[in-house]
Amino acid sequence: MKSPDTTHPHHPYMVECAAEASRIARGVTAEQLDLPTHCGDWDVRALVNHWVLYTSHGLEHRALRKPLPDELTKRDFTTAPDWAGAYAAQLDRAVAAWADPSVWDGDIDLGMGPFPATDLAGMVIKELAVHGWDVAMATGQDFRVSEGAACFVLNVVETHGDLYRQYDGFAAPVTVSADAPVFDRALASSGRDPESGAQQ
Numbered sequence: 001m002k003s004p005d006t007t008h009p010h011h012p013y014m015v016e017c018a019a020e021a022s023r024i025a026r027g028v029t030a031e032q033l034d035l036p037t038h039c040g041d042w043d044v045r046a047l048v049n050h051w052v053l054y055t056s057h058g059l060e061h062r063a064l065r066k067p068l069p070d071e072l073t074k075r076d077f078t079t080a081p082d083w084a085g086a087y088a089a090q091l092d093r094a095v096a097a098w099a100d101p102s103v104w105d106g107d108i109d110l111g112m113g114p115f116p117a118t119d120l121a122g123m124v125i126k127e128l129a130v131h132g133w134d135v136a137m138a139t140g141q142d143f144r145v146s147e148g149a150a151c152f153v154l155n156v157v158e159t160h161g162d163l164y165r166q167y168d169g170f171a172a173p174v175t176v177s178a179d180a181p182v183f184d185r186a187l188a189s190s191g192r193d194p195e196s197g198a199q200q
Contacts, residue, residue, distance in 0.1 A: 008104045010122060011095075013149045017128035018095050020144060021055060022088040024132050027141045033078055037138040038192070044138050045078050051131045052077045056090035059124050062108055062117075063097035119160070125149075126156040129183075130190055150183035157189045 025048070033045040042050070057072050077083050097103065098121060107114035129145055130153065136143040145153070171191025176184055184194035 006101065007099055008101045008118075010104070010118070010125070010152065011098060011101075013152045014095055014098060014121065014125050014128070016146060016149050017125050017132065017153075018055075018091045021051070021128045021132045022084070022091055024136050024139075024141055024143060025052075025084040025087050028084065028135065028139050032139045035138055037134060039134055044135065045076070047131065047134055047138065048083075049075075049077050051127070051135060052083070052087050052090075055124055055128045055131070056087055056094050059094035059121075060090070060097050062120055062124070063094065063103045065108060067111070122152070122156045123160060126153050126160075126186075129153045130157075130187065130192070133183075133187060133192070145183050147182060150181070150186060154182055154186035154189065157186045 028044065028048065033043070033048070035044045037044055037047050039047050053068070053072060053075075058068055061068050077087065080086055104118050104121060106117055108117050108120050109115070110120075129143070129149065133143040135141075173191060174188040174193050176188040176194065180188070180194070187194045
């Protein structure tokens, strides 16, 4: 008799997107940190700091139901000699914290009222992928994601798109062909142009 799966069904997408984020981070050179990105006024350094903070430290703290300390929110992670290696290690800890399916139950309060843990985890998985793509585009890399993970990210983007736009997290959707790859559709729905690598 087959033993039941002991992880949440969305956890494999977290594992996959975290691994790809780690790969992209290791491909960023020190010389590229001052390059511009398509994310507003952020250069690569600012984008990476946001990405590292919320997708690794933030992800673990959400699982533990703890707020992010001020020290982390003010840290420039890119000043560490091997910031990408530290990011990968922190991602491993964060992903491991969500391996317990009970962590996905209930709500998490971010200071603006309770939010379903499953939805919040999905939004961070989306951040891993979409900001991973942002970093990849700014540094001449290719971001790769499976069809299953791409479908998951598309669903998150479409479900929470209006909320992100309220806080200027997404621009207006970009039009792509109906037969465009799923991840391209997710990027377009978030206001990014998958053809030019720009946010509109």
